Amino acid sequence: MMTDHDKRDFYSEDPLEGLASDLWAMSNEEQFEAWMQAVPVLHDFGKLAETLHNDALLLAVTDAKDRAEELDRAFDRLNRCNGEQLRSREEKRLRAMIARCDALSNAYQTVLREEWVCRANQEETLATLKELLDEANEAFRRYRLEVGLPEPEAYRDAGE
Numbered sequence: 001m002m003t004d005h006d007k008r009d010f011y012s013e014d015p016l017e018g019l020a021s022d023l024w025a026m027s028n029e030e031q032f033e034a035w036m037q038a039v040p041v042l043h044d045f046g047k048l049a050e051t052l053h054n055d056a057l058l059l060a061v062t063d064a065k066d067r068a069e070e071l072d073r074a075f076d077r078l079n080r081c082n083g084e085q086l087r088s089r090e091e092k093r094l095r096a097m098i099a100r101c102d103a104l105s106n107a108y109q110t111v112l113r114e115e116w117v118c119r120a121n122q123e124e125t126l127a128t129l130k131e132l133l134d135e136a137n138e139a140f141r142r143y144r145l146e147v148g149l150p151e152p153e154a155y156r157d158a159g160e
Contacts, residue, residue: 032075038068090147097140104133 026034042065049058086094108129116122144151 035068039065042068086147086149093143094140094147094149097136097143101133101136101140104129104136108133 042061046058046061046065049061108126111122111125111129114122
C-alpha cells in the first residue's frame with residue numbers, strides 16, 4: 001500500500017522536467033514528419049484514456065491531439081518559397097500577438113504612472129498586468145520559433 005509520503009514522491013517527480021525539445025531545431029521536413037507521427041499515437045492514447053474511464057486524461061490527450069492536428073504551421077514552413085519568411089496566416093497571427101503585447105504593455109505603463117488612492121489596488125493591478133504581459137510575450141516567442149523566425153537582433157544583443 002502506498003503511504004502519503006510515497007504518493008507525494010510519486011506525483012512530485014516529473015519525468016518530462018528538464019527535457020529540452022529539439023522540435024524547433026529540426027528541419028522543416030523532420031518537423032512535419034514528427035507532427036504526422038504524433039497524431040496517431042495521441043489517438044491511441046485517447047483510446048487508452050477512454051478504456052481507463054479517466055475523463056481528465058482523455059481531455060488532456062484530446063487537447064494534445066487537436067494541437068498536433070494543426071499541421072498548418074509545419075506545412076507552411078515546409079512549402080515556403082525561398083526567401084519567403086511568413087505566410088499570410090502566420091503574419092496575421094503574429095501581428096495579433098504583437099498587438100496584444102503592446103496593449104498589455106501600454107496598460108501596465110498607464111497604471112504605473114497614475115496616482116491611485118489605494119496603493120495596494122495599484123500594485124495588485126500591476127502584478128496582474130505583468131503576469132499577463134509575460135504570458136503574452138512567451139506565447140509570441142514560442143510562436144515565432146514555431147514559424148521559424150529568428151530571434152530579433154535587439155533581444156539577442158541585450159542578453160549578452
